[in-house]
Every structure is written in structure tokens, then in C-alpha cells.
Amino acid sequence: MPLLAYIIIFTFIGSILSLFGGSLLLLKKQISESFACYLIAFAAGALIGVAFLDLFPEAVNEAGEADVFLPALVGFVTFFFAERVIRIFHHHRHSSEESAKPSTFLVIFGDGVHNFVDGVVITTGFLTAIPVGIITSLAVAAHEIPQEIADMGVLLANGLSKPKALVFNFLSALTALAGALIAFFFASFIEQYLYIFLALAAGHFLYIAASDLIPELHETHTEERKIPLALIFVLGIAAVFSSTKILGG
Secondary structure, three states: OOHHHHHHHHHHHHHHHHHHHHHHHHHOOOOOHHHHHHHHHHHHHHHHHHHHHHHHHHHHHHHOOOOOHHHHHHHHHHHHHHHHHHHHHHHHHOOOOOOOOHHHHHHHHHHHHHHHHHHHHHHHHHHHOHHHHHHHHHHHHHHHHHHHHHHHHHHHHOOOOHHHHHHHHHHHHHHHHHHHHHHHHOHHHHHHHHHHHHHHHHHHHHHHHHHHHHHHHHHHOOOOOHHHHHHHHHHHHHHHHHHHHHHOO
């Protein structure tokens, strides 16, 4: 089988496996306010875990002597301005039924960037050797599952319908295929700047967690469930930590 076929098949498998993890939330008929709090807490922990335990280490490893913190800062600041624009647009529309929270758009975009990078990483593995590519694609899918569960939780907690949340998550997962194909056809160029994509994604996820999710936990749910929510937050980090250690992701 041609190398490109391997790349397409296993990138698609990786996207579907991670999407399956997120779609598990659709089994619940209704998400209560209490359950939404737990989803937000897990999402905050998972996003921080992905940034510090996965994306930054990989970026440093790929960068060599290059600076990974500047592109991470650029990613963080870019999300700040993106949210400003979204909030202005949201305010002018002034329609609570049709508009979604800014974190909805930020999660979709940030997850798309991360999945794009995953596609690049999968192709890099296959360019090394087919067995390496297969193992890499399965590892990517496995460490993405907690991430996709967290993202689906944010989308549902922010008021998106289950079909819309599933469609957005699926489209975001497909960016992995775009990253894989671009890396295959422009391998010599893409591999030089892989650390930039990784650092940008890390900055994106840190912004979402720090500016949207954690403040919501502090301001809205401080009185009722401080310790349980704190534990769920740590659980989100632990889920990412475990997947990266066990699978070498």
C-alpha cells in the first residue's frame, strides 16, 4: 500500500477515535448546571495539561536552539484579540439565542490548530518508518481523547445543541487530515517549523483555560463545590499526564 494511503487512513482513524471520546457526552440526555461545572473544570485542567505536558515539551524538542516562548506568546495574544473581536460582534448582535460564548469559537479554533499539528506529527512518523507512523497515530488518538471530551463538554455547557457540537468537533478533527497532507507534500519545509505550530497551539490553550474557564470556576461556582471542582480540575491534568506517559505521546 502506498505511503500516502497509510497516512490518510491512520490520520482518519486518529480523528475518529478522538471524536468518539468527545461524543460519549452525547449519551447524557441532559447536562445539568452542576454537571456543566464539572465539564468546565475538567476542560481547564486538560487544556493546561496539554499545553505544559505535551505541546511545550514537543516544541522544545523540535526547536533545538530556537525560541518556543515567543510563538507561544503570539498564540496567547492572538487569542486575546480574537476574543475581543468576537465579544464586540457578540455584543452588536445582541441575540442570546443565536450567539455562543467566545470560548466556543476559541475552543473550536484552538482544537483545529492542535489537530493540524497532530496530522503533521503523524506524517513525520510515517516518513520515518511505517511502524513508527502507526504507533504515532494511535498515540495521538489516545492522548486526544481527554482533550476531545473536554472540548465537547465546553461546547455543550456553552449552549450548543448536541448535533452542532458533534459537527463542529468533527470538522475540527478533520484538520488533522489537512495537516497530514500538507506535511506529506511539503515535508522538508513543514518539519523545520513544527515547533512554531506546537508553541502556538500551547499559547491558544493556555489562553482559553486562563481567561475563560478558570475565572468562571472561581466567580460562579466558588461557594458550592470548591473541593470537588478542584479535584476535577486536577483530574483533567492527570488524564493528559497519564496518556502522555503511558503512550509516549
